[in-house]
Amino acid sequence: MQGKHSAQSQKRDARPEFWDLSMRCCQLAGSVDVAFFFIFLILGSPILAWVNVISVAMYVYAYRAFKQRRNSLAILLIRIEVLVHAGLGTVLVGWESGFHYFLLMFIPALFVSMHARSAWILAICLWIYYVALDVLMWYIEPLQPISSNALLGVHIFNLTTVFFMFSYLALYYVITVTRAHKHLARMATTDSLTNLFNRRHMIALTEKELARHHRRPRDLTFMLMDIDLFKQINDDYGHDTGDRVLSAVSQLLQESMREQDFIGRWGGEEFLAVLPETDTDQAWASAERIRKAVETLVVENDGARISVTLSIGITQYRAEEALSNAIARADHALYAGKSAGRNRVELALG
């Protein structure tokens, strides 16, 4: 039992939007049935009115089941309610009542909630049920007929409700897919610890910048930055604190960039910044500003105040050269800075 519940919870956590949508549909359908209760009382059909009371009770119970994460029970209740209500409404009031339209709501729900094969099997069963109901109503008269004006009113009400519910589902689906798409795109381009672009995305962005440079050459500078003696931070304070320092430095670097610049995490504690329309003098001034800002950064940890420094290698991009060449030059300058004592900005020579 416990295992079944935790399996359901896992399923639910995997697709929270679907379950959220199911609960909203539950509320919506329950409200429609409350409206039906009053409509049929006014139309003088108490039997139909009381059918809706049972339906509302089923939706309330299904909603509670969703809240308790008993998803299978909730889904079963909703399916029984829709099938029985649509069938009963049609047999009692007639095909023209439009109660059968609610059966169509199952189609997207089936395909969203289960594997394609099971969804197809249930969709075919649904089709058989729908056609059987249609054929039946060709041969029998409604058991609880209402006046033709009332029938028209019920028909329009049902049609409008199904129209509204389909539109709502479609809109919800589009919003969910768009949100998921943005989330995936962000995950594919961003480093989760530092929130900077990841290496792959930096390469893609830089290659685009190089293509622009080939069409219209202009100043383009690369900065390769590396936190000094970072291993010592990990060794002294632990990896988690190291992560916090890395994250604080990354945020500072991000804030130090101009709008047209872009920066990413190039390796463990190494960052690459690409500065379009920037010559080496301007890049040097920027790098010095960044170096000093990092020097004054303090990360608090259990009463300790942790500071780090940054070494920076700068190079100017040369027309038509490969990206790897420019990066290698910046790397060379960076390690010249490390050898010269760290916390320095070095310009690539040659």
Ligand SMILES: Nc1nc2c(ncn2[C@@H]2O[C@H](COP(=O)(O)OP(=O)(O)OP(=O)(O)O)[C@@H](O)[C@H]2O)c(=O)[nH]1
């Ligand atoms: N906490 C943390 N540490 C990392 C991460 N990525 C890399 N590191 C650590 O960063 C350290 C880099 O050490 P080294 O390459 O020896 O360089 P360093 O200690 O910074 O020394 P220099 O570069 O010579 O100044 C290693 O200990 C890595 O384990 C990370 O995501 N989080």
